[in-house]
Amino acid sequence: MVENVADTPQAPVEDNRLNPMFVDDVVAALEAGDIERVRLLADPLHPADVADLMEQVEAVDRAALAAALGDKLDADAFAEMNDYVRDDLIDALEPQQVGDLVQQLDTDDAVAIIEDLDADDQREVLRSLPADDRAAIEEALSYPEESAGRVMQRELIAVPEHWTIGQVIDFLRENPDLATDFWEIFVVDTGHHPVGTMRLSWVLRTPRKVAVADVMQREQTLIPVDMDQEEVALRFQKYALISAAVTDATGRLVGVITVDDILHIIQEEAGEDILKLSGAGDGDVNEPVFETVKVRVRWLMVNLGTAILASLVIGLFAATIEQMVALAILMPIVASLGGNAGTQTMAVAVRALATNELTESNTSRQIGKEIKVALMNGAVIAIIVGLVAGLYFANAHLGWVIAVAMVGNILVAGLAGVLVPLTLDRFDIDPAVASSVFVTMTTDVMGFFLFLGLAAATGLTPAG
Known part of the structure; x- marks a missing residue:
């Protein structure tokens, strides 16, 4: 056990950054082999803060910290992690462990992890996934890098235009396997082409007997699956979008991009351009x-x-x-x-x-x-x-x-x-x-x- 170690800091995160004293406490507990203390300190952290913690410690300590965190280092934390740090940790895991992580993530986050693996490791991880997940990820990997197809999510809600609002509500309540986080419901025709969209607020405030076709907004911004992610971000900015449907070459609905994905893209593209102007490469502090x-x-x-x-x-x-x-x-x-x-x-x-x-x-x-x-x-x-x-x-x-x-x-x-x-x-x-x-x-x-x-x-x- 660690001796004379202070209690858990009242504010492990200050001004959107981890408290340096908190990080020092975690490192001290880790070096002393006090796994219980490490888990106690990390318990109140958000997955994004867990990812920051992994980035703050020395590279030689990351594997030990990952083992100490156990279930606290979950798929959400991996999704928020710096690419170089995540790659180091992924390399230390077995393909089955990576596959277990991937199954917990939305498709776009799963693709971000798998696309950086070596070809052999990719095959091993994909082989460990259920058929549906494997097919979705393989399809995403077939699209060009930094395209809409790579960043879109397959998890979305789509309903036919001949339904009523009551049928939509019943459909959402009776199907526990549907997407859990969404802002809009897409309306499709018999060929699964998007013909409109409904905000959740409209669904909640409309009587059950009203037809979806009478409520939906027919004008919408559609994103081609092969569009560059920078152009996608510009469309979100120009039209103030919260989410947008992604369509394939035939016009069928194949995914959705949400504004939280766009925030990452805007940050990534802006930083990338500044670093390119200076010739500093990726400019990542964790880069070898x-x-x-x-x-x-x-x-x-x-x-x-x-x-x-x-x-x-x-x-x-x-x-x-x-x-x-x-x-x-x-x-x-x-x-x-x-x-x-x-x-x-x-x-x-x-x-x-x-x-x-x-x-x-x-x-x-x-x-x-x-x-x-x-x-x-x-x-x-x-x-x-x-x-x-x-x-x-x-x-x-x-x-x-x-x-x-x-x-x-x-x-x-x-x-x-x-x-x-x-x-x-x-x-x-x-x-x-x-x-x-x-x-x-x-x-x-x-x-x-x-x-x-x-x-x-x-x-x-x-x-x-």
């Missing part, structure tokens, strides 16, 4: 060191190439720089401000493309806007930098040169920030992945070329 290095070094090598290109441009004007050291001092200012201006525009453009706010119909208007913004920002920065540089180095010619170069580079940065993502998007290349490299290269190269080129072309000398 080697995987992190492999992803990041790839982009560092690309940046090395662009840096070499910029240095070659500087080399073209080596003689001019030798005549005036002030040029070397001021060069980073031109490149840095241009890079920041380009990054601002690029971030807005990438987000607008991701949310369908930037389309063919408003591209010209957006480019025109960025030109105006760049010219105004460039003028303000040019005046400040030009005056400071001219006064500091007592050289009005130098101040004029850097001011003109600053306006030119910020204008180039604004155009690159919007044109690069647009061009990549037209070639079906994710703008979030490659935009930053090309924008940075453009602003660095053009910044050095404009500044040093103007200095050389106008015969800038230390005396001005």
Whole structure:
């Protein structure tokens, strides 16, 4: 037993985070072999908090903690768990144990666990499942990754349009195997094509004798089974949906996507785009060191190439720089401000493309806007930098040169920030992945070329 260990903290979760003292207590009890204490501490936790606890402890302690938690580490906790942590724990389980977990989950959560397994492990787990569950999961796995078919649930309520409200209520009460969590009831025709939908509130407040066809809402947003999950999220956002029917190529109802699934997708896609812009890969704190290095070094090598290109441009004007050291001092200012201006525009453009706010119909208007913004920002920065540089180095010619170069580079940065993502998007290349490299290269190269080129072309000398 653990000696001198404090009682269970009054608030194991504070501000949506596990209390650090609580985590320390769990680790101390685990190291002391006090399994009863570990279970006592974890007893009040929500499955999502149990998942957080598994992520907070050291990797070497997770297997022992999983064994200590026992039934507390259930399917719901696995569904909420970080992918890397979950994969580690799944690898330590037997296929039959994984199959038992999967049977407790909705189809979308079960697919999220099984799709990351090796092919051999997938077959073993699927073989351990009942025929109906196995067929549903195999069908889901047949759809493209990050598609509606992968994230939809098969558990839904569908009724024929010729029923009455009373028949619907009786159907819900007399069938204990129906889905337990749902917001809408879908209405289908004889071919199982969705023709309408009813909210639960309508069903509860409508007399039993009223026909379903007279209550249902015929207009609804249907999600094709192969639609990308990011596009699905945009539809939920645009039309303020709580749930939506998913249909196959023939228009038959095959599943439902609910807003709680969409919240995960929005968080995942938003974080993914930010990390892609920085070249940080998945950016997961639980990602193995080697995987992190492999992803990041790839982009560092690309940046090395662009840096070499910029240095070659500087080399073209080596003689001019030798005549005036002030040029070397001021060069980073031109490149840095241009890079920041380009990054601002690029971030807005990438987000607008991701949310369908930037389309063919408003591209010209957006480019025109960025030109105006760049010219105004460039003028303000040019005046400040030009005056400071001219006064500091007592050289009005130098101040004029850097001011003109600053306006030119910020204008180039604004155009690159919007044109690069647009061009990549037209070639079906994710703008979030490659935009930053090309924008940075453009602003660095053009910044050095404009500044040093103007200095050389106008015969800038230390005396001005």
